[in-house]
Amino acid sequence: MKIVTILGARPQFIKASVVSSAFQRAGINEIIIHTGQHFDSLMSDIFFQDLNLPQPQYHLNIHSLNHSAMTGRMMEKIEELLDDKPDWMCVYGDTNSTLAGALVAAKLHIPIAHIEAGLRSFNRQMPEEVNRVVTDHLAQLLFAPTNLAVQCLENEGISQGVHLVGDVMMDAILQYQAKAKQTSDILARHQLSRNEFYLATVHRPSNTDDRVRLSYILDSFTKLDHPVVFPIHPRTQAQIDKMELSHYLAADSIVAIPPVSYLDMLALESACRCIITDSGGIQKEAYIFGRPCFTLRNETEWKETVDIGWNQLVQPENLSESIANFTRPSECPKLYGNGDAATQITQILLNL
Known part of the structure; x- marks a missing residue:
């Protein structure tokens, strides 16, 4: 199985570190494209070093532009790299990099796996909200971190391909x-x-x-x-x-x-x-x-x-x-899974 993963921002590097490790253990061939959305060494390079995340095969170096220009240039460059179509395009969260990868994959008929699907702030003034909504409606596999995320997807008519796996950030913290x-x-x-x-x-x-x-x-x-x-x-x-x-x-x-x-x-x-x-x-x-x-x-x-x-x-x-004036709550129930989200994601992809 061949998966192309699109990364561009600090939180995505952290999430991908545990998922990419699970992919490696399962023998999945992963190609990482780093858009360059976060380009500062303290916001990018250090995460690859600290978390043993595989170095990207491609670095697009696209940053410091307005939303439309950034997303458009990312789409152009990503599409140039996809002559040999992968089995899946994997995207994370809600950045411009996420949206660019999802749009290119949809137009090239490459199935999309969206990790951290279903989150909603219900504020369309936030670019991130637009990115995550569009990506969810394009994706074939939607890996939701919480029950609330699953419910948000259902409210928008998305039920097929939805999997409640917990949050890969829980995996990362435990690891x-x-x-x-x-x-x-x-x-x-x-x-x-x-x-x-x-x-x-x-x-x-x-x-x-x-x-x-x-x-x-x-x-x-x-x-x-x-x-x-x-x-x-x-x-x-x-x-x-x-x-x-x-x-x-x-x-x-x-x-x-x-x-x-x-x-x-x-x-x-x-x-x-x-x-x-x-x-x-x-x-x-x-x-x-x-x-x-x-x-x-x-x-x-x-x-x-x-x-x-x-x-x-x-x-x-x-x-x-x-x-x-804050009063500390007496309970702290487990909301984000058991720390095995990356393993579940990998197994679901392999089963398909």
């Missing part, structure tokens, strides 16, 4: 947590003690492109009762500089650091008091580690974490108050 504990020195490097700091990530345009909103976020970080460790996305750093907000980063209460490796991120997530983020995947990682999460968005595709009380959607101006 790499011990390695992170052994090899990461990020806590010692920044003199961080367990449960004595907050962890924050901010990268979405809804937060970074609005000076008032971004100012509220950074100001809130200075008002919390413990330091905030803040790995800054390159795009966020550029906006902070452009909007002349760098003075916030000089505050003693903010530990501003460059983007970190996945292993360092696991070490920070497992040791922090709580997580402040606008990322989708980090909301889920917070839950898996039993850390309260405060999500700087109006909606989330991981609604189940909100429903059971571990995740709160907050506005920047209410962040410090929400953290101060």
